[in-house]
Amino acid sequence: MALVWKDEKYATGIQEVDDQHREVFVLVNELLSALESGESRQKITERLDILADHAVRHFECEEGHMDRLQCPVRVTNKCAHECFLRDFADLRELFDEQGNNPRFVSEVEEKVCGWLHKHLMAIDLVLRRSTSSADPS
Ligand SMILES: [Fe+2]
Numbered sequence: 001m002a003l004v005w006k007d008e009k010y011a012t013g014i015q016e017v018d019d020q021h022r023e024v025f026v027l028v029n030e031l032l033s034a035l036e037s038g039e040s041r042q043k044i045t046e047r048l049d050i051l052a053d054h055a056v057r058h059f060e061c062e063e064g065h066m067d068r069l070q071c072p073v074r075v076t077n078k079c080a081h082e083c084f085l086r087d088f089a090d091l092r093e094l095f096d097e098q099g100n101n102p103r104f105v106s107e108v109e110e111k112v113c114g115w116l117h118k119h120l121m122a123i124d125l126v127l128r129r130s131t132s133s134a135d136p137s
């Protein structure tokens with residue numbers, strides 16, 4: 001279940017956030033392909049760590065934009081990010097324990113791909129309304 005980026009579907013209108021979202025889609029899709037093609041444990045671990053680092057940097061940046069714009073979902077967004085990072089740490093642990101297997105792949109699909117899609121649609125996209133209603137000065 002690869003993630004497919006579409007501006008009209010996912011763009012918030014904030015270039016920095018959209019670039020990071022596009023990048024996270026690329027990293028997640030690369031992780032799924034790596035799992036599918038049976039890349040080495042070390043390579044997959046590296047990909048998981050790169051994705052986690054990217055997520056941490058992105059969350060910080062996006063939360064800054066939401067605070068600046070007084071976005072109505074900024075607290076919900078922060079909580080959702082914390083929740084994701086906890087789930088991702090559990091996933092990382094699962095991979096350390098069991099390695100690449102169908103259960104791990106389906107957990108990545110649900111807790112990373114599924115979460116990203118739902119989170120962008122329900123929360124991050126509120127930025128679209130916040131930017132269009134923001135005072136341009
Ligand atoms: Fe977010």
Ligand SMILES: [Fe+2]
Nearest residue numbers: 021058062124
């Ligand atoms: Fe985001």
